[in-house]
Amino acid sequence: MSVLTEGQIERFFSLLNETTELVQKQRDQSYLDSLIEVLDTVQSGDDDSLGLTGTGAEQVRQRYAEFDREDYDAETLRKAIQMAVLKAIRVDKIQANYQITPDTIANVIGYIIAGIFNGRSQLSLLDPAMGTGNLLTAIYNQLVESIHVQPSISGIENDDAMFELAANSFDIQHIHAELFHEDTIQNVLAPIVDVVVSDLPIGYYPIDENTKGFSTRASTGHSYVHHLMIEFAMDHVKKGGYGFFLVPSQLFKTAEAKQLLKWMQGNVYLQGLLNLPNELFQNKSAQKAIMILQKVGGNAKQASPIMLGEFPSFKDRSAFQKFLTEIDDWQKKDLLQ
Template sequence: MSVLAEGQIERFFNILNEVTEIVQKQKDQSYLDSLIEVLDTVQSGDVDALGLTSADAKKVDHKYAEFKRDDYDAETLRKSIQMAVLKATRVDKIQANYQITPDTIADIIGYIISGIFSGQKQLSLLDPAMGTGNLLTAVYNQLDNNLHIKPAVSGIENDDAMFELAASSFDIQHIHAELFHEDTIQNVLAPVVDVVISDLPIGYYPIDENTKGFRTRSSNGHSYVHHLLIEFAMDHVRNGGFGFFLVPSQLFKTNEAKQLLKWMQGNVYLQGLLNLPSELFQNKASQKAIMILQKSGGNAKQASPIMLGEFPSFKDRSAFQKFLTEIDDWQKKDLLQ
């Protein structure tokens, strides 16, 4: 990244941070709630909407005057917003499901999608659990830069705060998206797309009544929400389309995996399972992987061999680049033939 881009990221983050702290202090509320208000007004410059005292409003007006949207590209703005959300998780000690997907992982997913869809003129993306929208916008920006495609984008999120952060992030980046503020498991009328991507929430889904009709639901007790979301997502992929999911590395080693594997047969092909570097996780049990699924039908077929492996340390650039080259070769020789 250029020094100029880094300076721009810091500049916009400082605007967001300083105004957020002013709002937080005056209203005596969380940093996250204050950030949501700021993101909602920074483009319009509507200081009155923040309900501040005249002295604070004057300070904010001065900060907002520093922001010229046309001076920034979308990726710079995304990274600045990401920094502000990361600060919110630290300041407010927010629960784990607000954690942002690391950019390196988003870059890998975008890289693989770019290889598979090279030469295409159109592409559509859906994230059924988009959170703050960071993964979705990061991949969008990468495809825009690498393939010169502006994908049609859809995202679903149930959490109020995360949805508002995502909606503001898309708006500020000037990314047109169809966003659904709903519980995905309650059968949202989402579009059928070429690719689904998601950093899946892990754990049990609490409302058993809503899981009726899902083949991955548990026969006893609560069902795994990540299983349900995988099924929902791949049901919304066109024949031959792809799903890229961040999942536990031990996904297929639980008792509940039987239902997931049973659903997969005849519906999707497991094309790859790439463990992320173990150094990113506290222990083996918390390690995650990128799972690549392909919807059956169309020109889809089972790749042979399946792409299995573990990424080398992200710090070892030479080994990391070598692994990406192996993925390229696998795509050309085994996946897309």
């Protein structure tokens, strides 16, 4: 990243942060709620809607006058918004489900997708649990840059605040997207796409009634929401299309995995399971992996061998690059043959 780009990220973050803190103070509300309002007004250009008075209103007016969207590329804007959301999580002590997928992981997923779909003129992506939209927009921007395709984008999110953050982020980055403010498990009429990507929520889904149409639902008690999400997502992939999911490394070692494995047979091929470095997680039990599924049909076949392994430390650039080369070789020789 160039010094110029880093400066632009800092400059846009500074605008967001200073304005958000003014709104937070004058309106006596959370940093997160204030940030959502600020992002909305940055997009619309209507700073009067923030309802600030006195010197605060003048400060914001001056900052907005200095901001020209055309001076920034989408990725610069995304990174600045990401910094502001991370500050909101820290300041407001927000629960874990607001945590943002690290850019390094988004870049790895984007890299693998780019390798598979290089040469395609059209591509469609769906995230059934998009959160703030950071993973989806990071991959979108990477694909635009690396293989020069502008994917059509869809995302689903049930949480009000996260949906607003995502919608504003897409708008500010000038990324057209079809967004659904709904509970994914309640049969959202989402499009059928080439690729689904998601940093899945982990835990139990509380409303058993909504899971009745799912093969991955638990036989007794609540069902794992990440199992249900995987099934929903792959049901919305074209034949031969792919799913990239961040899942617990121990996904197949739980008692509930039996239903998931049963559903997978005949519906999807497990093409890869790549554990992420231990250093990214507080303890071994929290470790996650990138799971690669391919929907049965079209030209899809079971790769042999399946891509299994663990990423080296992201800090070890040489070992990390070597691992990416191994993924490249596997794609060419085993996955795409």
